[in-house]
Amino acid sequence: QVQLVESGGGVVQPGKSLRLSCAASGFTFSNYGVHWVRQAPGKGLEWVAVIWYDGSNKDYADSLKGRFTISRDNSKNTLYLQMNNLRVEDTAVYYCAREDLAYCGGDCGYYFDYWGQGTLVTVSS
Amino acid sequence: DIQMTQSPSSLSASVGDRVTITCRASQSISTHLNWYQQKPGNPPNLLIYAASTLQGGVPSRFSGSGSGTDFSLTISSLQPEDFATYYCQQSYSSPRSFGQGTKLEIK
Numbered sequence: 543q544v545q546l547v548e549s550g551g552g553v554v555q556p557g558k559s560l561r562l563s564c565a566a567s568g569f570t571f572s573n574y575g576v577h578w579v580r581q582a583p584g585k586g587l588e589w590v591a592v593i594w595y596d597g598s599n600k601d602y603a604d605s606l607k608g609r610f611t612i613s614r615d616n617s618k619n620t621l622y623l624q625m626n627n628l629r630v631e632d633t634a635v636y637y638c639a640r641e642d643l644a645y646c647g648g649d650c651g652y653y654f655d656y657w658g659q660g661t662l663v664t665v666s667s
Numbered sequence: 668d669i670q671m672t673q674s675p676s677s678l679s680a681s682v683g684d685r686v687t688i689t690c691r692a693s694q695s696i697s698t699h700l701n702w703y704q705q706k707p708g709n710p711p712n713l714l715i716y717a718a719s720t721l722q723g724g725v726p727s728r729f730s731g732s733g734s735g736t737d738f739s740l741t742i743s744s745l746q747p748e749d750f751a752t753y754y755c756q757q758s759y760s761s762p763r764s765f766g767q768g769t770k771l772e773i774k
Contacts, residue, residue, distance in 0.1 A: 577763065586768040587703075587711065587754055592761060601761045604668070637710050644758075650717035651699030651758035657710035 544568040544656045546638050551661030558628055558665075564621040564638030564658055572596070572616040575641045577654065578623050580634035590636070591623065628665045635660040669693050669757050673766030679774040684745045688769045690738045690755035699759035702731055702740045705768075706751045714753075715740065745771075 550562040564576070578590035591602045591612040600612050611624040621638050637660045644650035670693040680686050690700065698718035703711035713722045715731035718738055728743040742749055750773050755766040 579765075586752075587705075587756075587765040589763045589765065592763070603762055639710075641758075644716045644720070646698075646717040646720045648717075649697060649699075650720070651697070651701075653701045653713055653716040653722075653758060654703075654711070654756070655713055655722075657712075660710060 544640070546640065546656055546658035548636060548638055548658040548661035551636065551663045553664045553666060554628055555667055556628060556630055556665055559624070559626045560628060560663060562623040562625070562636055562661060562663070564623075566619045566621065566640070569640070571614075571619040575652075576614065576621045577639045577641055578612060578621075579637045579639055579654075579657075580632075581637070581660075582631075582634040585634075588634070592641070593621070625663070628663075630665050633663060633665045635662050668762055669696060669760060669764050671755055671757055671764050671766040673753075673755055673769050675769060676767065677770040677772060679772050680745055681774045682745050682747060686742050686745060686771065688740045688753055688755075688771075690733075690740070690766050692736045692738075692757055692759075695735045696757045696759035698734045699757055700731075700733065700738045701756045701758060702729075703754045703756065704749075704751045705754065711754060747773075 545567045547565045577592045593612045613622045638658045639654040640656040642655045672691045700718045702715040705711040719731045752768045752770045
């Protein structure tokens with residue numbers, strides 16, 4: 543069965559760095575784009591970043607560009623998020639999510655069909 | 668970037684009620700609109716994709732409609748397990764974006 547398992551979260555001081563990982567299993571990881579989505583405590587979902595199936599393309603939320611870097615290692619079936627110069631407002635549960643092409647008989651877009659359970663990042667002095 | 672606006676932000680309803688949540692995109696997104704349900708302590712769960720297609724295993728009391736900029740999620744007869752937070756999300760372009768969420772509470 544499809545599984546996404548995040549790790550690497552924890553408590554970190556402002557200005558420090560952290561790298562999150564998302565281990566994928568149960569599907570051909572190299573065939574899918576994958577995203578990071580975060581959720582601050584008691585708040586809504588915020589899209590963070592995407593990386594294409596082959597790593598050739600990446601995109602980030604404007605507010606995070608320059609501090610966060612998404613990457614993947616298809617030989618290890620693993621997605622990463624390098625977070626630098628962390629701020630208190632980066633405190634959140636970070637989810638990885640697989641994106642698949644929707645099939646509906648027409649132009650259907652994409653959807654996040656599988657999510658990990660999330661890893662909590664707390665930025666605090 | 669495409670902004671997604673949901674309404675209402677919260678909603679109180681009773682078991683058996685019919686409820687509708689709306690989502691508006693800041694520009695046309697065709698039918699590239701998904702709905703997710705999230706319960707406390709859990710990741711979001713896909714309910715509807717392409718505006719109106721029910722994800723496998725999702726009860727038929729959930730339905731979605733709309734195209735262009737205006738969309739809605741309807742639950743025809745609320746069940747106890749439906750009390751949760753609902754999010755719309757566009758997949759028309761990057762960056763992907765979510766609505767701010769609608770918390771559905773028991774009256």
